Amino acid sequence: MPFSALGLVDDLARAVAAQGYTLPTPIQAQTIPVILAGRDLLAAAQTGTGKTAAFTLPLLQRLQERRETRPSPGRPRALVLTPTRELAAQIAESVRVYGHHLAPRTALLVGGVSMKPQLDALRRPVDVLVATPGRLLDHLSQRTVSLANVEILVLDEADRMLDLGFLPAIRRLLALLPKQRQTLLFSATFAEPIRQLAGDFLNDPAVIDVAPRNATADRVEQQVHPVDQDRKAALLGRLLNAGERDATLVFTRTKHGADRLSRLLERDGIRTAALHGNKSQSARTRALDDFKQGRIQVLVATDIAARGLDIVQLPRVVNYELPHVPEDYVHRIGRTGRAGRAGLAVSLVSADEMPRLHAIQRLLGRKLPSTVVEGFAPSGAPRAPAPLAPAAPGTRRHTHRANPPAGPAPSASARRPARSETGPGDASRRRHHHQTRRVATPGDLA
Numbered sequence: 001m002p003f004s005a006l007g008l009v010d011d012l013a014r015a016v017a018a019q020g021y022t023l024p025t026p027i028q029a030q031t032i033p034v035i036l037a038g039r040d041l042l043a044a045a046q047t048g049t050g051k052t053a054a055f056t057l058p059l060l061q062r063l064q065e066r067r068e069t070r071p072s073p074g075r076p077r078a079l080v081l082t083p084t085r086e087l088a089a090q091i092a093e094s095v096r097v098y099g100h101h102l103a104p105r106t107a108l109l110v111g112g113v114s115m116k117p118q119l120d121a122l123r124r125p126v127d128v129l130v131a132t133p134g135r136l137l138d139h140l141s142q143r144t145v146s147l148a149n150v151e152i153l154v155l156d157e158a159d160r161m162l163d164l165g166f167l168p169a170i171r172r173l174l175a176l177l178p179k180q181r182q183t184l185l186f187s188a189t190f191a192e193p194i195r196q197l198a199g200d201f202l203n204d205p206a207v208i209d210v211a212p213r214n215a216t217a218d219r220v221e222q223q224v225h226p227v228d229q230d231r232k233a234a235l236l237g238r239l240l241n242a243g244e245r246d247a248t249l250v251f252t253r254t255k256h257g258a259d260r261l262s263r264l265l266e267r268d269g270i271r272t273a274a275l276h277g278n279k280s281q282s283a284r285t286r287a288l289d290d291f292k293q294g295r296i297q298v299l300v301a302t303d304i305a306a307r308g309l310d311i312v313q314l315p316r317v318v319n320y321e322l323p324h325v326p327e328d329y330v331h332r333i334g335r336t337g338r339a340g341r342a343g344l345a346v347s348l349v350s351a352d353e354m355p356r357l358h359a360i361q362r363l364l365g366r367k368l369p370s371t372v373v374e375g376f377a378p379s380g381a382p383r384a385p386a387p388l389a390p391a392a393p394g395t396r397r398h399t400h401r402a403n404p405p406a407g408p409a410p411s412a413s414a415r416r417p418a419r420s421e422t423g424p425g426d427a428s429r430r431r432h433h434h435q436t437r438r439v440a441t442p443g444d445l446a
């Protein structure tokens with residue numbers, strides 16, 4: 001069934017064709033007619049299913065059809081709420097791409113960046129506002145934006161927003177929206193808190209579920225390797241030199257650290273570039289291009305520089321240093337495991353970073369599997385007891401217990417909804433808890 005058979009106007013069908021899409025994905029085939037008909041929607045679909053186009057295309061058409069409502073400065077007609085800055089930037093870009101012939105006015109409000117450009121954007125008419133909940137609330141408290149004209153609300157990755165503790169923020173935002181509106185809720189699962197949210201805020205929604213039954217919310221395998229700070233570069237070099245030498249995005253906390261690590265890796269014969277705020281735009285573009293084309297294997301980046309990077313299907317991410325802000329960990333690992341592919345996120349964690357690791361585990365609500373790479377046991381780590389009998393050939397011993405159990409801290413659990421469901425998130429959590437520990441080999445990263 002072609003896109004035009006779904007009822008999309010020619011301007012949108014042409015924009016889609018320009019992207020090389022020939023057929024709608026299952027979620028697009030099912031949701032587009034429903035949204036065009038003006039119904040509320042509860043849809044289960046993960047990133048990688050084509051869900052951004054599934055709501056963006058009909059949303060743009062609905063706005064176009066009802067164009068008599070002129071957009072006013074700072075008063076968007078459609079609001080897309082999404083959990084992370086990175087997703088927000090991707091959605092804003094999709095609105096631009098799919099809306100190429102309709103030219104919707106788009107604004108992007110995300111945290112961690114200067115308010116100034118956002119304030120400038122809000123002084124102009126806005127059709128589509130894409131935002132993360134925290135920064136949107138900041139703007140609302142300063143009265144720089146109003147939600148009084150919102151006709152269509154999209155809650156994207158609603159389950160992740162709840163996991164990240166955004167439920168109170170979402171409820172506050174929803175109270176500021178007009179009652180008369182169309183609401184579209186996308187989530188990877190229909191766990192109980194999502195059903196509750198839908199029950200409270202959707203009006204007789206169409207329910208569409210194209211997520212595979214065994215889908216887990218996280219397609220990213222996460223690993224922690226405890227290691228001494230001064231051995232991290234050597235460990236990273238060893239991991240990168242092993243196996244298939246996949247493209248790897250490495251995160252450092254500082255620009256200086258990114259430069260230094262990049263030089264060390266180059267010295268090790270690994271083709272590398274650093275990406276951070278002190279680089280000129282042309283150097284950044286070149287580094288990114290080299291990385292995308294496979295001319296370099298490793299991109300070493302700071303959090304700020306990596307935000308909004310458009311790299312699809314990145315096989316692995318390495319946290320050379322853990323971020324100060326636990327939420328940044330979620331952003332970082334979200335760069336791998338895209339488009340339905342499995343991804344790998346590896347964190348090299350020194351003793352001084354343990355509090356940061358614990359904060360991340362509290363945010364995730366689970367403990368990450370931790371393994372020591374042979375030859376890189378941290379100096380403070382307890383040695384494995386001498387075997388009573390010689391170990392069988394090939395038997396490996398676990399030598400280090402890195403993390404204490406990670407129960408949700410009171411603050412985190414207060415922010416998170418009670419999780420009584422037995423959805424895929426819980427299943428994956430159980431899996432991680434029961435993960436057998438073993439000593440890793442460099443091949444684990446390949």
Ligand code: AMP
Nearest residue numbers: 021023024025047048049050051052053
């Ligand atoms: P999303 O689930 O929205 O993150 O989309 C995942 C990827 O699928 C993106 O790179 C889109 O560009 C791509 N995509 C979306 N719709 C289609 C389609 N109908 N045909 C081919 N690719 C698509």
